Amino acid sequence: MDKNEILDEMIIDSKHHPMEDLFRMDRMPHIWCSGCGLGAVVTAFMEGVKKAGKDYDKVVVVSGIGCTGRVAGYVNLDSFHTTHGRAIPFATGLKLANRDLTVGVISGDGDLFAIGGNHFIHAARRNVDIVVVCVNNFIYGMTGGQTAPTTPLEAKSSTAPYGNYEQPFNLVGIAAAAGASYVARWTAMHVRRLSDSVAVAAQRKGFSFIEVVSPCPTVFARKNKKGSGLELLQEFGERSRIDHEADPTKIPLDMKNEIVCGEFVNDDRPTFWENVQKGIRKNVQIEVDLESKLYDRS
Amino acid sequence: MFKPSKLHGEFFMQGDIACAEGALAAGCRFLGGYPITPATEVAERMAYRLPILDGVFIQFEDEIASIAGVLGASWAGVKALTSTSGPGISLMNENIGLGMMMETPCVIVNVQRAGPSTGLPTTFAQSDIMQARFGSHGDYGVIALAPKSPQEMFDLTITAFNYSEKYRMPVFVLADAVVGHMTEKVIIPPVEELEIFERVYTTKKPGDYKPYELDGKNVPDFAKAGDGYRFHTTGLTHDERGYPIMTEETQWKCVPRLMEKISKHVDDIVLLEERDTEDADVIVIAYGITSRTVLPAIAMAREKGIKVGLLRPITIWPFPEKRITELAKKVQGFVVPEINMGQYVLEVDRVAGKYVPVKSIPHPGGGFHKFDDIVKAIEEVAHG
Structure with a gap:
């Protein structure tokens, strides 16, 4: 089959979306901006759940607040849209009270690492059996582009009009240092690898962490002259290199450097x-x- | 899944421990908590007892995580408790609002100490009365119960669980450091003899179920995570599907009901104890430990020939407006001693003040009222 034939096959049944059993179609269209990486990330997440062979009725998604916080509202699973930064402890309670559930937390970098940072390190330390996906767009999107704990030095934001002067967190480094059982980083470009990663994390035990570097066209790209969402996504793709052997504590992100991706930690330790x-x-x-x-x- | 608590009989038991035993008797099998004086013993007892009963104990990294974890556990269908003191409640308040908005049953024990801020950690006050009522932002109804003894720490923790399940909301046990740390006789009946209200789960099929559909009731039926309903719930203003809808109209449907589910059932929720109120000219309104420390003062005033009665709100919130209005129409006045600078008296004055004088006897905490001060206040009200 050539490319056109494949495409034709894909759009034959245009009344039905191929993922409609996994999304709340009555809530479409979603609120995310055109060019945002979230659509790709959430689709990859749900593909991962599918690949993991989980009973959808036993999969729960918990989100905090922000653009990524809205994920819980769109997945057709038991889903909880909680308070800012508190998705992880909420998910911890759910999981411990019903160990048959597969519990995923999907939230943003500000939610999980600024206001929720303490919960993140302690959940990793405890090795609670949950999957945490952090969609890192380097900025607070929902509130209009303020500095996040991930904003690279010198990047512009609405609260850093002269360039960010705070050292950012290296998320995978924190996760590994705090004791996570599984640590991976991908970009919104790596949708297949991301979904494989979600499947691995959902099947394995212990605290799993996946960082996804994702474009925010509306505030991060615009304030930092990075072009459209697609152009920023392409930039992430070009800057990325896969190295599973990389030391997660040695691969911070800035505005220009290599985005080292891969599965950095995959250890069994008691939950x-x-x-x-x-x-x-x-x-x-x-x-x-x-x-x-x-x-x-x- | 869980083992029943077999503990029953007569005990010489600390209030905090009786509270933990009350929770276990009510079927609570999850505690998320963080150490804080004078509430720590509740969590310690649960850490010891829950694993034996196949329950879950987790000491979280702070009180914010504790209440978030408790809400999560409740959505998994497990009765859940957290115990803390004033500073912990201050931290929990945002997620208490989430519990109110998502309509999540759970019990929060506040063993009150004197504030503000770190205040007097090892000693007592009753100064979180208004914090319990208005602690989180926005409008919502509140249920709070005030035990006066270790026995009531046991009994009212069960009542709190029953109300929380019935009205689908976090319910407060407003204890204090005296009641929490005091050791007295506690009678624990066999668990089969207790009245336990179990959560009302939906009987609808997935697809027909909407998490906040009322079907003519004030409280929607529950579905827990993992049962195939694939529901959504949020702290945002939501419609009956649990979907966020950012309109004034939805706000009107969503928020007033959070108050109405209390205001329409006040008679079911309000518990009062009355002593000598039928012929009284002056009524002392006191709750918690203060309802016991005022008794000698009331006796002293009676010796002086003043007909004094005691009204003890066991249910602090909702406010027992009906009964206090009835009494206000036939007595000469009220005296309200409380171990805070005058919180509950504001409500008493709002309701009774238009009929008769209402006299506050404040105390900043760390000690009890002097008998003479209470007698003097009673005399002032009695003699105009």
Whole structure:
């Protein structure tokens, strides 16, 4: 088949979107800007859920606040649009209270690493069994382009009109240092690799973190003269290099450097719940003795 | 999935521990918390007891995470508790609003200490009364219960869970450091003998279910995550599908109901204790530990020939407006001692002030009222 034939086949049934079982079609069109990377990222996320072979009824998405915070409203899954920065602890409660659920958090860089930064490092430390996808567009989009903890030095924002003077976070470095079981970085250009990564993260246990570098045409590109969303996406593609062996703590992002992508961490270590169970098993006799003593007091 | 709590009998038990036992008896199997004096013992007891009952204990990194985790656990269908004190509530308030907006059952115990700020961590006050009512931004109804003893720490924690499940909202237990740290006799009945209200789950099929459809009721039926309903819920103003709709019209449908589900059921929620109010000329309104420390003062005033009664709101919020109005029409006045600089008295004055004098007896916390001050206030009201 040549390219046109493939395209023809794809648009034969134009009344039905190929992903319509996984999105809330009654909420389309979405609110995201044309040229934003979020559509591609969310589609790749849902492809990943599909690839992981999960029962959709047992998959939950939790989001915080911001452009990416709106993801929860569009996926046709049990979905929670929570408060700014608190998606991870909300998801932690959901997962621990029903361990049969696959719990994903999709939120932005400001939500997860500024206001929610403390929750991120502690969830990674605990190795709670959740998948966290951070859509990093280097800026606060929803509120109109303010500096984020990821904004590169010297990049312009509405609160840094003379260029950002704060050192940004390297998200994959933080995740690895805090103890995440799985750490990966992709761009919105790497949709297939991203969906594979989501599938791996959804199937494995422990705290998984995936950073997705994504274009914001409306504020980041415009304020920094990066052209359209498509041009910025192409730039991310050209700047990226895949290196699974890279040390995640040594690959920060700035305005020009290489965007090192890959799966940097993929380790098995006991999850929060496994450690809880281990502790109970170890002390089970003591607990039973104490318990009966407790009840005997009546 | 979970084991029932078998603990019952007569105990010499601390208030905080009785609170934890009340939660377990009510079927609570999740605690998300953060250490804070004087509430820590609630979490410590749960850390010990929950694993035995197959429940989940998690000590979070702060109170914000604690309440967020509790809301998440509740959406997984598990009764969930968090315990803290005033500073913790200050941190939780944004997500308490989320719990109100998403209509999420859970119980929040505030073992009050004296504020503002760090205040007196190891001692007591009743100064979070208005914080409980208006702590989070926006308009919503509130239920708060004030125990006066370890026994009531047990009993009212169960009541709080029942209300939270019935009205689908976070409910406060407004204890204080005295009640929390005091050790007294606590009777724990067998769990089968307790009245426990269980969450009302939808019987509709996925596809027919809308998370905030009322079907003629004030409180929508629940669906938990993982049951195939694939619902959406949000802290944004939403329609009955749970979808965000940013219009004035939707705000009108969404927000007033959060207050009406309380205001239309005040009689079901309000619990009062009355002593000698039938023939009283002066009524002391006191709640929590203060309702016990004023008793000698009331006896002293009665010895002086003043007919004094005691009205104790067990339910602090919603305000027992009906009963206080009835009493205001036949007594000479009210005296309101409370361990804050005059919070609950504002509501008493709003309701009763147009009929009779209402006298506040403030106290900043860290101690109790002097009997003489209360007697003097009663005399002033009695003799005009």
